[in-house]
Structures are given as C-alpha cells and as structure tokens.
Amino acid sequence: xxxxxxxxxxxxxxxxxxxxxxxxxxxxxxxxxxxxxxxxxxxxxxxxxxxxxxxxxxxxxxxxxxxxxxxxxxxxxxxxxxxxxxxxxxxxxxxxxxxxxxxxxxxxxxxxxxxxxxxxxxxxxxxxxxxxxxxxxxxxxxxxxxxxxxxxxxxxxxxxxxxxxxxxxxxxxxxxxxxxxxxxxxxxxxxxxxxxxxxxxxxxxxxxxxxxxxxxxxxxxxxxxxxxxxxxxxxxxxxxxxxxxxxxxxxxxxxxxxxxxxxxxxxxxxxx
Numbered sequence: 001x002x003x004x005x006x007x008x009x010x011x012x013x014x015x016x017x018x019x020x021x022x023x024x025x026x027x028x029x030x031x032x033x034x035x036x037x038x039x040x041x042x043x044x045x046x047x048x049x050x051x052x053x054x055x056x057x058x059x060x061x062x063x064x065x066x067x068x069x070x071x072x073x074x075x076x077x078x079x080x081x082x083x084x085x086x087x088x089x090x091x092x093x094x095x096x097x098x099x100x101x102x103x104x105x106x107x108x109x110x111x112x113x114x115x116x117x118x119x120x121x122x123x124x125x126x127x128x129x130x131x132x133x134x135x136x137x138x139x140x141x142x143x144x145x146x147x148x149x150x151x152x153x154x155x156x157x158x159x160x161x162x163x164x165x166x167x168x169x170x171x172x173x174x175x176x177x178x179x180x181x182x183x184x185x186x187x188x189x190x191x192x193x194x195x196x197x198x199x200x201x202x203x204x205x206x207x208x209x210x211x212x213x214x215x216x217x218x219x220x221x222x223x224x225x226x227x228x229x230x231x232x233x234x235x236x237x238x239x240x241x242x243x244x245x246x247x248x249x250x251x252x253x254x255x256x257x258x259x260x261x262x263x264x265x266x267x268x269x270x271x272x
Contacts, residue, residue, distance in 0.1 A: 138202055151195065208244050 038044055086092045129138075136144060166182030206213040252260055 132202075136199055136201065139199075140203055141201070144199055144201060148195070207246065 082092070082095065086095045132138060136147060139147065162185075163183065166179050169182060170176065170179035208214055250257070
C-alpha cells in the first residue's frame with residue numbers, strides 16, 4: 001500500500017521523462033524518440049506535395065491531352081490536303097521548298113517596309129540635327145564665341161566700306177544729303193533678325209554625376225547597388241572609376257588590361 005501510494009503521488013506513467021512515449025510519436029517510417037517537431041525527411045511540405053501530386057499529375061495530363069487533341073485537329077486536315085495534292089516525296093519536297101520561299105518572300109517584304117520606315121525616321125532626325133547645327137546648337141562655348149567674332153568682323157567691314165563710299169561721294173558732291181542717302185540702308189541690305197545675346201547650346205545642359213545642377217533629387221539608398229555584395233566588376237564599378245561618358249577613362253590597371261574580358265561581364269572599351 002505504501003509503495004502504491006508513493007507511485008500514485010509521483011504521477012505514475014505521466015511523470016516527466018526524456019523523449020516521447022510511443023503513443024505520441026508519428027511518422028511510421030523512422031521512429032524518432034528525441035526529435036520535437038517535424039520529421040527531418042518527411043516534413044510537412046513533402047507530405048503536402050505527396051498529397052498534391054495526384055492532382056498535379058491529373059492537371060498536367062489533362063492539359064497535355066487537350067493541347068495534343070487541338071494540335072492534331074489542326075494538323076491532320078492540313079496533312080490530308082498536302083498528301084492528296086502531293087502524293088510523292090518529290091512533290092512534297094517541292095511543296096516544302098515553295099513554302100519556305102514564300103515565307104521568306106513575305107518576311108522580306110514586310111521587313112523592307114519596316115526598314116524603310118526606320119530609315120525615314122532616321123532621315124527626319126538627321127534633318128532636325130542638321131537644322132540645329134545651322135543654328136549653332138552643337139557648337140561649344142569657344143566655337144560660339146568664334147562665330148560671334150566672325151559675324152562682328154563681317155558687319156564691321158560692311159559698315160566701314162559703306163561709310164567710306166558714302167563719305168567719298170558726299171565729298172565729291174559737297175552735299176550732306178548725298179551722305180545721308182548713302183548711309184541710310186536699303187531694305188535688302190539690312191541683315192534680318194537680331195543676334196541674341198545668349199544662344200542655347202547643347203553643352204549648356206548640366207551633365208555629370210558630380211555636378212550638383214544635374215541632380216534634382218538624391219538617389220535613395222534602397223535603389224543604390226550594394227557594392228560590398230557584388231561579385232562582378234561592371235554595374236557597381238568595384239574595380240575603379242571610369243568617370244562620365246564624355247570624360248571617360250580606363251578603370252583597369254596595366255596588369256588587368258590584357259585580360260579585360262575575364263574581369264568584366266560586359267566589355268567596356270578604353271578611353272577615346
């Protein structure tokens with residue numbers, strides 16, 4: 001009685017112990033007495049996929065059979081027509097050659113039309129660029145200054161010649177009205193338009209990654225590449241700085257230049 005009472009007071013078989021009793025175990029393939037949680041091999045995802053496998057196979061087989069039936073429903077009538085009109089292998093070869101030639105001709109026709117449209121667009125852009133060139137849009141600051149000085153010298157020479165000729169004729173005739181009549185320009189002699197004090201040029205646009213005027217907002221940190229986690233030498237420029245496109249420089253040292261293609265994902269040419 002004393003032993004039974006002590007056993008009951010101790011909790012009997014429900015007392016704490018190491019491992020799991022057999023009635024609490026699962027997975028009949030591998031009994032694990034010390035593992036709490038999913039089975040290391042037959043975990044929940046594996047069991048889920050095993051449960052879904054018949055359904056997935058049913059869907060894939062049904063899809064394949066449907067596509068096969070639809071394909072054969074289109075292929076068989078075409079095959080019957082071809083074999084009816086081309087019973088011999090030689091006729092079939094001629095028909096196949098004609099099919100490829102026709103496809104090539106159609107492709108070439110529409111490709112030439114599209115290429116013509118592309119060429120027309122390129123010519124329009126070239127014309128616009130040429131018009132801008134006549135306006136001095138592509139000139140540098142020094143070239144713009146040189147053009148203005150040239151225009152100033154030309155106008156200065158024209159006005160000096162006009163004044164000298166008018167003064168000479170007025171001196172001969174001794175008439176001030178003669179001087180005024182020659183100095184007053186005709187409508188066909190006056191250059192049309194007024195040269196603007198500032199001409200808009202392409203190189204006046206702010207450019208460069210280090211230029212404060214070319215960046216309205218800073219690039220957010222989550223959009224910048226992770227330099228420490230990159231494994232290549234191109235997009236985040238780990239191996240050096242190649243600068244801006246206008247002032248680009250070679251970012252490879254003299255030892256790496258002969259093997260440049262081994263250190264880049266995209267071939268980066270040297271300096272201009």
